[in-house]
Amino acid sequence: MERISVVTKKRTDFVEITEQIEEIIKRHNVKNGICFLFVPHTTCGLTINENADPSVRRDIMEKLEELIPENDNYSHTEGNADSHIKSTITGHSLTIFIENGVLQLGTWQGIYLCEFDGPRTRQVWIKIIPTT
Ligand code: ZN
Secondary structure (H helix, E strand, C coil), rough: CCEEEEECCCCEEECCHHHHHHHHHHHHHHEEEEEEEEECCCEEEEEEEEEHHHHHHHHHHHHHHHHCCCCCCCCCCCCCCCCCCCHHHHHCCCEEEECCCCECCCCEEEEEECCCCCCCEEEEEEEEEECC
């Protein structure tokens, strides 16, 4: 298993990690396979979305904030109940195919770590599984 650290800069922050994942795949020299990504945290997540226009990311963050505000009538009193909910919505893992050594993302797709309770240093765990 590989691990990377991702430093987030704000309470809510989407950090693109596509290049780091592509470097790991190159280093493993896998022709065909599956790349599995996982975050071992309860207040951040992973997602794939557009990496061309940054306003897409901003819209996602703002809409999540509108739907799940930081302050509401939550039972969890740690002050980050909204972060836990947003983390569950985005999910904690991604599975992406590798073909001929290349991560199979769509033209406009990038991989993002979604921070919902930053700034912090987060871990992403990566498993590269070769297939035929
Ligand atoms: Zn909490």
